[in-house]
Amino acid sequence: MISTTPQTGYAPVNGLQMYYEIHGAGEPLILLHGGFGLTGMFGALLPQLAAGRQVIAADLQGHGRTADIDRPLRLDWLADDIAALIRHLGLPQADVMGYSMGGAAALRAAIRHPELIRRLVVVSAPFKRSGWYPEQLAGMEQISAAFADAMRGTPMYEGYVAVAPHPENFPTLCEKMGDMLRQDYDWSAEVAALPMPVMIVCGDADGLPPRHAAEFFELLGGGKRDGGWDGSGMSRSRLAILPATTHYDIFSSPALAAAVLPFLNESTPERQATTAEASHAE
Secondary structure (H helix, E strand, O other): OOOOOOEEEEEEEOOEEEEEEEEOOOOEEEEEOOOOOOHHHHOOHHHHHHOOOEEEEEOOOOOOOOOOOOOOOOHHHHHHHHHHHHHHOOOOOEEEEEEOHHHHHHHHHHHHOHHHEEEEEEEOOOOEHHHOOHHHHHHHHOOOHHHHHHHOOOHHHHHHHHHOOOHHHHHHHHHHHHHHHOOOOEOHHHHHOOOOOEEEEEEEEOOOOHHHHHHHHHHOOOOOOOOOOOOOOOOOOEEEEEEEEEOOOHHHOHHHHHHHHHHHOOOOHHHHHHHHHHHHHO
16 A cells, blocks of 8 residues: 655756656656646556556646746657656656656657656657647647636646646646647657657547557557567557547546556566576575
């Protein structure tokens, strides 16, 4: 049973005071929320992950308890913040798992700082902007400061104003989010070059179609051949499509923890070698 009171702190990274909280003990896992979210959005998922790991949940720029700074929201800068947090905590490497915007930021962190990330889990985030359904893209076009009034009364708004250092800045967050979400991207070549194992997870009724998740998996070397009776043809990366799951409930689904934990707990060759050496020494 893990403690219900996490260790909390603020990391000075790239001009931010990034809020984080640490749950559990074991292999470190950085956990990243979606747009307009915060560390508390994961519900039962976080304690499930922290039952056997050290989960470090962080609030990204302008979200939750992390105050905004005079800087646009950009996925590359969020990625650099994640890398700086890992270094600030003195971790040689960490697993990183992110949902939606947090998944995209985690992916960019893996691309820009591969030496810091052992394993990567991308939940409900495409590798190119056109991977979203057209209605998702149309919704992104509408997000601006004027959108803030329509958000009042929603769980995202209520969560923000409950903990934000400056709750009156919610319209500014909406403006910055809209600007970021309208930036085009296609990271196909960079995804194909990732050196670490990656798991792609989405719901079967997500904001991106399952075929995009399968294309993502193929870029990582998966889905190209029969795995073989002994598994020798399997990719080291993984793909999971969760049934009866949408973009709006996947982050708290019990099925998400059940899907990702076996992947996160798989032994890398380096870990297997260390274990073998320890056993031999005994």
